[in-house]
Amino acid sequence: MNRIAVLTSGGDAPGMNAAIRAVVRSAVYYNLKVYGVYRGYKGLIDGSLTEMDASSVADIIHKGGTILKSSRSEEFRTAEGRSKALKVLKEHQIDGLVVIGGDGSFRGAQELSEMGIKTIGIPGTIDNDLNYTEYTIGFDTAINTVLEAVTKIRDTSSSHEKATIIEVMGRRCGDLALYAGVAGGAESIIIPEEPGNIETIIAKIIQGKERGKLHHIIMLAEGSGNASDLQKKLLEQADVNARITVLGYIQRGGDPTSFDRILASKMGVRAVELLLNKKTNQVIGIKNNSLFNMDITESLSAERTFDRELYKLTEILSF
CATH class of the missing domain: 3.40.50.460 (Phosphofructokinase domain)
Structure with a gap:
């Protein structure tokens, strides 16, 4: 694992910037090159990537939204679109990808994992509608x-x-x-x-x-x-x-709470560490105040637990 990338996809959620910051700075800490992908999967298809360093994510932990921007890509839903995205990742010699978003974003990560890119998902959605985890970033x-x-x-x-x-x-x-x-x-x-x-x-x-x-x-x-x-x-x-x-x-905007900043920071670091350990097709969640990771496919089929x-x-x- 030498190069990784991070993107945000779907609806924005407060705390996404804190997660981006954690991914970038932990990658630098572990001597990895890290790239930011602008505008989610659409930007990945278009090759809208930039190398990032510790300074790239300075002064963003408290900001809402996402500095990498976000979008929804119909093209990525097609085999041709995913092939374009894979080509971009290969051209930049990127070995692993961290995806911050909801269930649709996770399905995209799952597809890329099947194509040979190591992927880790971080839950970012204000709806808290990912059944496998107690809390999502932004909720x-x-x-x-x-x-x-x-x-x-x-x-x-x-x-x-x-x-x-x-x-x-x-x-x-x-x-x-x-x-x-x-x-x-x-x-x-x-x-x-x-x-x-x-x-x-x-x-x-x-x-x-x-x-x-x-x-x-x-x-x-x-x-x-x-x-x-x-x-x-x-x-x-x-x-x-x-x-x-x-x-x-x-409801989507505003400075993230301390809970969301800390949760995002923990998950961002864990994502990089999972990639370093050659894990793929995994998502990170929290239960009983402890982080865990599990298979994306399993997470997407988890049953809803209503309080x-x-x-x-x-x-x-x-x-």
Whole structure:
């Protein structure tokens, strides 16, 4: 192992820069040449690579986004596109590749591994939707971003004595809505794992009004339905004129929390060390505060473990 490369792919997540920094500096520490690939797999196909050193990643650990930029590449999904990417790696004599991203990014790493390039995946997605690991880089920061918004929304919701629907990201996994909802004191949480029903939400709103509650926060994961449809049902069935706030891409940005910076740093170093030990087709995860690595194929087929105990807290605490 003499030369490695690192890329970020898919949706950006706070902490990706900390992971890039860890990969580059640990590579330098172990006397490896390291290249940064710009714009993910698209940049790999286009040959958009640059050699990096310790100074290349100075002053980025605290920054959100990714200095290597990111994109999604339809061309890479084709055999021809992957062949172009492989050719670029061979031309630069790159032996190993660290891929920071989500499940789609990992599938790309899996394909390259089958073509002879040693690959290691680092989980970077705010949705926390990679089932094999407890936490992904960016998730903790996104929770705190949502919490900041919830605090401000509650102020105006109380002033106008309104119910508010806050829509957050999470098409297949409701962790962002669940964790932010519990931490932010939301009265109702609607997620793909527990869609709930309109009757329960209405009952909670009525119960709250009867004891003088001035607001009702509903956290809705985007994969659980349309906020406008829910707003319409509340108006029609309970004469509740709820407001809607869709947080959108604000959830992806911002300076990463200390948790995400440390997690990304640990995973970046571990990725380089795995490559040095000639490991390939591996992803890094965390469970019980300890890092581990496993086969990419196995990680992508891992079953979802839903924290039902945390969800139960909503029912207990949301009176």
